[in-house]
Amino acid sequence: MVVLKDKILEFHPDTLYVARKDVNLDKEERIEEALDILEDWVKKQEHFVKKDFSRDYLERTLITAKGLVERAKVRIDKLCTFKTLMPDLYPSTVPKTDFEGLGKYLYHAHLPTLTKDHYRVYLLNIHSDDFSSSIVNTYYKYLVVISEYLKIHDYNCGFILTLDFRNINLLNLVAKCTPMELRQIVTLMTEGYSMRIKQIHIITPSKMVDALLALFRQVLSSKLAKRMILHKNLDTLYEYVPKNILPAEYDGTERSLKKLNEEYLSELSSDEFVKYFEEMYKANTDESCRQSDKFNEQYVGMPGSFRALSVD
Template sequence: MSVTLISNNILQFNTNTLEDVRKEFNLHDPGMMEQTIDILYDWCQKQDHFVKKDFPRDYLERFIIYAKGSLEKAKLRIDRLCTMRTMAPNLFEKSNAKNDFPDLRDFYINVFMPKLTEDNYRIHVAKMMTKNITPSGFLKTYQHAAIMCEYITVYDYAQGFYSIMDLSDVNMADVLTNMNLADFRNNINLFTECYGFRIAGIFIISTSKMIDAFVKILKQIVSDKIAQRINVFKTVTSLHEFLPKELLPEDFGGDQKSLCELYDEMNEEMSTEKHVAHMKEMQLTCTNENLRQSGRFDEEYLGMPGSFKLLSVD
């Protein structure tokens, strides 16, 4: 059964997105994707430490796409995601983006832009909205991000992502002081190492002299490849040299709706009865570590919650 991409006001697709993305990873031949999903599905069924083994086929296909067609990477990321749910359950406690986070909009906005680039990359935007930075506020942003990651995995079909982090309106000293480094690491790993979203570039907007300390922390979390794709700008207009204006929000001089409008619309979509039910179902996709094959929980999981990999701040 083939995936059907349905454009809405939250996620829109190019005319040939499905075919073009599959072709990029040599999965476009008739029957090739179905065969690959079969292998991944059968593998999941054989994992004794998975509490829930039945993943939707469309869901598995996204893991294959984000792994560039590599079954081994897709397996590892599904395992990491299930492990993260077990070892950092506080990130996955919420299921309703609208009702569970009524005030988050005033603290932090996190959205994916509706339109894809011509080569099927999607733009992600995160913006700190307040100077009143608190540890509890950060935790809510990570919990909200977990709901968003699930939504993207269920409904999107992007080749990769560009991520914008707008920190221009906050005191970076307050950010660094109130940010729990373990939770921040887990949040970044959720995007890159668990769901496996392919990051083509990270654009940070800030004029703070302390932004270098934040970037140093971020580079310790992400891979060397992603670390080389981190750019720091002083103004949002600098983004126009790298990303099409017609795909950016009006807050950044673009043609799309404002971040607040996009956030509200996306929250509505992520709070439907269907998606809330999906979120609650996926809370079961954790692990029983007592049943994991010995020797499997090794250096692959360094950086996962519960490990002793430390981050250096200074």
């Protein structure tokens, strides 16, 4: 059995097997055949600027596409295209100083320990109201960088998002988050990076929570909107996310969220990862090489107001 290892992320002994079996990829020959098809397909896409994705990268894409080769092709195409369509959300490198500054307003991390069902828990804690729309945009960019890291380091069967808003004014948050940008980052995470979201937990005792839910319902699919679960305190959260995987601030046994936040930033700003991210930044599309009918068929009408392209 292959033992998965990472500097931050942890796995159960059978995570790789379960993640593959969950999408009918538990047979080695099936995986190899599918990856051969994907590699050959990528090389034939004239509008792809980068044509040499690693097999590890392709396998994780295949798993998040539920083992379906045709769906994996669409996901690869969308992610490359989104890098062209949404340049404002893509830093060309990893701006460590900018991301360090986020600590004044929030801490967040994908928690090291998986749930027993092999779900990865993402935890966001906003602890200051004194932020601007530009800080929100920087946070979105950081999510992009982290997503590129997870794309080559993580295996899971889905994500549980936990959003802790107990320490802020929800109306201030809603005012700083424009529906257009929020819709774009949600689309990028779900349709580009193929994040399979199982639950969305929102922690707040605020009576203004309806304004926040209204914002989220504008940008989430009806399926995802139904997966939102409200908590006034941590007591009910523990019914879904066990204490043993939560950080110390949440009465858990994991190292603090602040510490995890710092560890991720250190790893994401390492020379090795920065080099990789800068390479993947270039994995976009040259739309002059794509048939315009194919672009219109796949991307016109996508959620969000995307930047218009001139396609020959």
